[in-house]
Amino acid sequence: MLKRIFLFLFLCIALSYADAQTLTIPPRIDQAYTKGTRSLSGKPGKKYWENHARYNISMTITPPNRIINGVEQITYFNNSPDVLDSLNMKLIENVHLAHGRRGGLADTAAGIIVDDIKINGAKAGWDNKTAVTTNQMVALASPLMPHDSVKLNISWHYQLSTREGREGVINPTTFYLAYFYPRVSVYDDYKGWDTQPHTGGLEFYNDFSDYTLHVTVPKNYLVWSTGTLQNPNQVLQPQFAKKLQESMTSDSTVHIATPQDLANKNITAQNEFNTWVWTANNITDVTFAVSDNYDWDAASVLVDDKTHRRTNVQAAFADSAQDFHHYVQFARNALNWFSHNLPGVPYPFPKTTSVQGYADMEYPMMVNDSHETDLGFAQLVQDHEIAHTYFPFYMGTNESYYAFMDEGWATTFEILIGTAEKGKKVADDFYKRFRVNRWTHGPHEKEMPIITPSPETTFNAGDNFYGKPSLSYLALKDMLGDALFKKALQTYMSNWNGKHPIPWDYFYSMEAGSGKKLDWFFYNWFYTSYYIDLSLDKVEKASDGYNLSITNIGGFAVPFDAVLTYADGTTDTIHQTPIVWEKDQKNISVNIKTTKEVKSITLDGGIFVDADMKNNTWTAN
Template structure:
């Protein structure tokens, strides 16, 4: 917006004049921004008004025993899964819903049907591919067939007798198979490599849907954009693959001596006690037949406890290395990297274990203990996807891009693997929170090796609050795919950064954020739980912020309206008038510069906008001013920075 000419014509004449922009029409309503009754629900025995789980909080549990075989010639998985399900809810359950994510890749899958003709992350690159599960049998634990129906990516098992509340248990066995998609919505797939394909295997078995006190059964179909919502449980997994393959899985390997050569087992054990990366299978050894046991196939046995999913990868082309992760209170874990020779060298995947170890150690020390026995990074054709204790990252990533994707995907172990929000509905509680902690980790890694500020928030404000954007508080499925990066990742992460650095302060914010993590570790928080937790932990009323930044796509436009001297005398100080022209309020920071070059800063809390559209305040200056700058550090998302500065003329 255009600035009107100033009335004064020189610095000397300032003492004799009033200088101002014209008063501008404001779209701001303080009664709307600071309206009461923000929360839709009162606290109860299940979810406290303070944002913590209530004394009667409950969630159900599902344990899995899985055996599966990889056919690397036909690109198929054949498996059997035994599910033991506990109903801890206060409700009897007449049926149980399961997720069948692979059905998205069948010709009849809703996800395929809604994939655009233009390039999309969600779908399969091969238009002729027809995947999905083949279910051979569904029985109870005694082997008796059960009644079930499959609809797209969901299976409903209809119980002959209702499952009792508060501790009722049931179980199922499902025999299944499917063809692995070459590019499965950037979450699973097959990478062609010179020494053998890399199979990145995820969403590879039927999983129980979450039953909660928010909406009962959570059965939103899997169509790609919205990720997951899962119950916690224990996993026992056996993967049979060709003997020339190495199988890595996000869990603790139970039979390393059976699946490694004697030399590899020795190196594997050494890595557990080394802070430096230990090569378990080198690039040179990949081409040597004796670098794998002389058998037709091998079965790899893994366990993982108190997790909400499990994933794995298998390839004959894997270079394998590892190093010890040092956790809080003397605990240890193991960083492992698996990658083909094409990803090795020139500051690329040979540093993957270093990056994985650093990220896990940082998040453990800063926020919450890492709970898993391993952290496995796999180079694949999946650009970046997280599962408990295992991540798939782009095989061509190197240097800063490899650090960035590794840091991001392993950060997901905290959001949503430990703090398990509903990604299908609230993707920002997953991607946004993780992106926020990623920046802090990058700043601390290796003396900031890859840390750099890209632009300033003023330059980002136009895209963050573009009126064409949906609000953050929408499901990923109901966002334009082009907007998902901003709305799930960047805008919520920037919002938390604003809260931490400009609105609350790092000490109070970090305390409340850590408390939120510890309170909701291995549980299912909602957005209201997070909002309440942060307000109670920091002692701030942040309704205005949640309302403007998350529930709505409100814009910020602060402006300097007028600068005058008290009694027209610069020695008595100056009065600055600022306006809030758009719907989003924010604190005000100004920096005044005097004729002698002295800089005077003043910060005003957001409460100045509780009952004002414009506000006058005093600067204790003793001489004429040559400029006044709003937001001098350019940290606020003001989308019209042109009216943020007043200059004497």
């Protein structure tokens, strides 16, 4: 109820400033700027801080047995100025104890059972009967002072879910493990502890931490994980370790493990069990997959021309999945394009791995993608998930509270790379079909501003997370031009990589990076209940051409083309960027200069699909 009251007050405040178009900030978040942890310059404030942890995790998996056993040591560093008398633990696996994602039934066997927990060596209070949600507060015997640390030792087990989803059983001897360990929740400068419940729909918010992961599996099982494999020569037979090493510098796909190799059972060291060891630093999460029946392909790609750094690209999949035989090269293309075009930031991690599963879901250095029969669509999905590398894994956005800060960007990069891969028409058609059409042609009476916190977005939530913010980013790109937009975006990313940006950090960074006053634009797109609907009300002959009177019924500051058909049968297209709406976002007059006689004029928004095209055309009498 408090959240709903907060939302109501926030929206009232925002709407009361409609005329001034100021980017109002909710009071609790505004305190972060007042205290100096954040800055109106777009940069982190001089007093910015974030907490950090070191995780040393050991997992034991023995498929087809679905019982997962884990032991971890967490060293948690309190970099905040606050005294912490408790820690909030995230137990995402407990989502299965309730009605889960897509309305699935509860799976009472799938929750995490903590077998033992010690804090600074002393046994801590824990009751598995009450620790059944995705948040569990644990009291500290001694307060954790600022700039001090605490050590937790936890052992736990749970039963892996058989549902098709973000993690769980893929086939009887192929598992994907995500959110498999108790972790310390984010404690930040604007909300304190992140206690947002995970219900299976919205995604995640994690601190940047350092990980060492040990995965113990029976012989002949392969493991793929976030991070860098530290002991390939101990877990792989020499010829397969050599293939893996060759893939680190190869543009061509190296078939590390083929169906014949899997049948021969000669890939791994022939100990009863092998322990694979991975490390990853300053990253928000780790996931891994195990299988004794998945092919293993790999190659690499140059992502940083200055340092000549290459990134390893891997794929793990059933041999029957024809699309996954292309995934290494699809991923090489994506990493190359993102690194050299937009965002134009070299892929920041040493590896990426695509695993065939069910989720179409991103994780640091990992993708869990479903099998697709359409290769074009398969590449689109993989491009989208890999694009998430930048948002939320390079930029630690809060997916569970401001979903548009990661999904909107991944959707934007999806169409931009799709245009390079398949051409503008195909990419635009994909984008309109999957991201725009349903929303723009649907009802808009209950439209909610994009800035609405994600848990409170009750109408067209997916559109507020994906399509609408993506359109705003693309509209801004159209208005600023490619070069200035890239400069502004890279300013934002430079300011906040490895940190926790919120929407206002984006707004201020883009203004600083572009050198433009953009409050009016951000207010238009993020603070209003607008949609897309232009009306060409009147066309009048002028001395130098024609004057077009246009009403913005929907309200969004969109770019559009005026498509002219002349009396002689020829056509012309005059583009208008969103800057035409800066002074008046409801009614404008646009002058089209031409010496030719015009037969008809149509307003065409392209991917900015108009809700009602019937009022977009004028025809001469």
